[in-house]
Amino acid sequence: MGETERPYDVVVLGGGSGGYACALRAAQLGLRVALIERDKLGGTCLHRGCIPTKALLHAAEVADTARDGRRFGVNSSVDSIDLPAVLRYQQGVVSRLHKGLQGLVSAATIDYVEGTGLLTSPTSVQVGDRTLSGRHLVLATGSQARTLPGLDIGGRIVTSDEALRLTKLPASVIVLGGGVIGVEFASIFRSFGATVTVVEALPRLVPAEDEAISKALERAFRKRGITCRTGARFAAAAPDETSVTLTLDGGETLSAELLLVAVGRGPVTEGMGFESAGIVTDRGFVPTDERLRTNVAGVYAVGDIVPGLQLAHRGFAHGVFVAEDIAGFAPAPVLDGGIPKVTYCDPEIASVGLTETQARERHGEIATYEYNLGGNGKSQILGTAGFVKLVRAVEGPIVGVHMIGARMGEQVGEAQLIVGWEATPEDVAPLVHAHPTQNEALGEAHLALAGKPLHAHA
Numbered sequence: 001m002g003e004t005e006r007p008y009d010v011v012v013l014g015g016g017s018g019g020y021a022c023a024l025r026a027a028q029l030g031l032r033v034a035l036i037e038r039d040k041l042g043g044t045c046l047h048r049g050c051i052p053t054k055a056l057l058h059a060a061e062v063a064d065t066a067r068d069g070r071r072f073g074v075n076s077s078v079d080s081i082d083l084p085a086v087l088r089y090q091q092g093v094v095s096r097l098h099k100g101l102q103g104l105v106s107a108a109t110i111d112y113v114e115g116t117g118l119l120t121s122p123t124s125v126q127v128g129d130r131t132l133s134g135r136h137l138v139l140a141t142g143s144q145a146r147t148l149p150g151l152d153i154g155g156r157i158v159t160s161d162e163a164l165r166l167t168k169l170p171a172s173v174i175v176l177g178g179g180v181i182g183v184e185f186a187s188i189f190r191s192f193g194a195t196v197t198v199v200e201a202l203p204r205l206v207p208a209e210d211e212a213i214s215k216a217l218e219r220a221f222r223k224r225g226i227t228c229r230t231g232a233r234f235a236a237a238a239p240d241e242t243s244v245t246l247t248l249d250g251g252e253t254l255s256a257e258l259l260l261v262a263v264g265r266g267p268v269t270e271g272m273g274f275e276s277a278g279i280v281t282d283r284g285f286v287p288t289d290e291r292l293r294t295n296v297a298g299v300y301a302v303g304d305i306v307p308g309l310q311l312a313h314r315g316f317a318h319g320v321f322v323a324e325d326i327a328g329f330a331p332a333p334v335l336d337g338g339i340p341k342v343t344y345c346d347p348e349i350a351s352v353g354l355t356e357t358q359a360r361e362r363h364g365e366i367a368t369y370e371y372n373l374g375g376n377g378k379s380q381i382l383g384t385a386g387f388v389k390l391v392r393a394v395e396g397p398i399v400g401v402h403m404i405g406a407r408m409g410e411q412v413g414e415a416q417l418i419v420g421w422e423a424t425p426e427d428v429a430p431l432v433h434a435h436p437t438q439n440e441a442l443g444e445a446h447l448a449l450a451g452k453p454l455h456a457h458a
């Protein structure tokens with residue numbers, strides 16, 4: 001074992017969204033920082049998550065646009081999907097962002113340490129023969145794909161990790177899990193020409209979203225030829241040479257060339273010395289208080305290992321928060337309730353704040369309004385269907401915004417400001433929204449809820 005080095009102000013374990021954001025902000029604030037990463041800087045989001053999947057979704061959109069060209073008077077069609085070329089495009093995006101991030105970290109006077117870190121005390125981390133000690137430790141070791149008992153990953157049974165590295169497009173896919181990752185892959189595979197079935201144990205797809213959104217997504221998926229089996233539980237899976245057969249509770253079987261398991265992500269915290277350093281975990285997650293402090297003084301946790309939403313921008317916000325807290329800035333806590341969510345399937349889903357059900361529980365009496373994209377010029381130009389749903393506390397602010405339709409993810413910024421600043425429909429109604437944009441749909445929904453609808457068909 002090597003000698004102990006001069007202590008850092010902050011030692012960050014894990015270089016994903018949460019960890020690198022923390023390291024960058026801490027360095028900006030003049031703190032001496034070490035960032036430990038065993039794989040690639042950027043973590044899940046950059047290499048196995050947000051970015052590669054969204055590149056695939058964009059290629060999928062290009063395929064759909066070409067396929068639908070005639071609808072717009074353009075005589076285009078799709079000859080075939082060249083998967084190696086799609087993956088080259090995807091890798092190009094990832095590599096450029098990876099290089100950029102490496103540049104940011106090296107310019108930021110962060111000591112970037114490659115290797116696997118093991119906590120040897122609440123103030124020190126062993127990496128190979130180095131012992132890095134810090135006044136503060138930030139745990140940011142992230143998450144990994146889960147599976148179910150009796151469901152072994154391998155061959156035709158894959159998680160999102162392997163699905164991003166396929167060398168051949170399957171003709172048919174069963175997606176087990178109708179959450180965010182499941183429906184995004186279902187959308188990609190369908191656009192690339194596969195027969196797709198989504199199997200979800202709960203009664204609806206994207207169960208964390210407002211019920212109206214789940215219904216609209218199911219309808220849109222059915223229209224796209226995606227089969228949705230909700231309330232259907234996995235019992236067994238048996239792969240053979242050419243296919244995999246999925247048995248549901250009750251004995252029904254489905255088969256496809258590929259089974260994508262998208263049943264959630266679990267924390268990566270085992271075998272890293274957390275428990276022996278006295279850090280309490282709960283089913284592997286690291287519980288924290290609102291200020292992201294673990295039960296051990298000086299040790300923080302950020303990102304996916306903290307119970308709650310598993311989103312890259314939550315990780316960024318956690319990381320920045322912790323750096324500022326350590327530097328003594330007393331930042332406001334990052335609350336899951338104000339974090340925007342986007343699901344990038346086709347049609348896209350974007351939401352922030354409370355669903356109708358949650359709002360009823362929290363506020364009792366509420367009012368809701370659904371503005372149909374049928375009245376929105378730009379959505380009609382794009383040929384998309386969907387809506388903006390507002391949830392308001394009666395006589396009070398907007399507490400939830402829920403949107404579905406092509407490209408509606410881009411509208412979540414304004415929705416977040418409205419919910420975050422507790423605006424009422426009457427506050428938003430006088431704001432002029434540019435025409436013709438999909439953003440107008442948000443303005444029109446508020447106009448209608450404020451009692452002065454313009455292009456709203458009741």
Ligand SMILES: Cc1cc2nc3c(=O)[nH]c(=O)nc-3n(C[C@H](O)[C@H](O)[C@H](O)COP(=O)(O)OP(=O)(O)OC[C@H]3O[C@@H](n4cnc5c(N)ncnc54)[C@H](O)[C@@H]3O)c2cc1C
Nearest residue numbers: 014016017018038043044045049117142303304310311312
């Ligand atoms: C398919 C998919 C699509 C997604 N799409 C989106 C999206 O569109 N938008 C969105 O907001 N989120 C998305 N996410 C979620 C997002 O990727 C995560 O929320 C985010 O990456 C979490 O960041 P993190 O820093 O907590 O963990 P991670 O990004 O997982 O990073 C943790 C890092 O710690 C390292 N590490 C772990 N243990 C050690 C150790 N002992 N020593 C050294 N290093 C260690 C790992 O190698 C890893 O690089 C997606 C995820 C997946 C899987």
